[in-house]
Amino acid sequence: MNTIRRFATGALGGATAVAAAALLAPMAASADTPYAQASAMVEANGSVANSKHVDDVWHPSRGVYCVIVSHLVDLHGDVAIHVTPIGRYDHPRSMSVERGGDECVRHDLHHDMDDRTITVYSRASSRVPAETAFYLTVS
Numbered sequence: 001m002n003t004i005r006r007f008a009t010g011a012l013g014g015a016t017a018v019a020a021a022a023l024l025a026p027m028a029a030s031a032d033t034p035y036a037q038a039s040a041m042v043e044a045n046g047s048v049a050n051s052k053h054v055d056d057v058w059h060p061s062r063g064v065y066c067v068i069v070s071h072l073v074d075l076h077g078d079v080a081i082h083v084t085p086i087g088r089y090d091h092p093r094s095m096s097v098e099r100g101g102d103e104c105v106r107h108d109l110h111h112d113m114d115d116r117t118i119t120v121y122s123r124a125s126s127r128v129p130a131e132t133a134f135y136l137t138v139s
Helices: 002-012 014-024 111-115
Strands: 038-042 048-052 054-061 064-069 081-086 093-099 117-124 133-138
Touching: 038 054, 038 064, 048 054, 064 133, 081 093, 081 117, 111 117, 117 133
Parallel strands: none
Antiparallel strands: 038 048, 038 133, 054 064, 064 117, 081 133, 093 117
């Protein structure tokens, strides 16, 4: 990356070089997801700190989180569902997602809610379920 910045600075000079360096510099991660269909920042206890097009979140058991996205979100076809852990933990976390999921079946919900449910699993390095705060995005 430094080689590219030096080349851009030497070749362009002045204000243009500053603009080029800004474009080439890595951007910091952000919770703001303007192009995602849905997103949420979920705390380790299952509470939602911030969300977009998320109707409900609950935490049925240790290391399992259930997220119901809005009916405006299209989960059919090619959809990218991404989860990123937040914070520092004593043991590394492994996270995965599943559309639907037996752990999130609730008989008090309408059937179409099952189609809009995303299950998030969190495990510590020893494969033991673990509480983890995370960002969820659906693109």
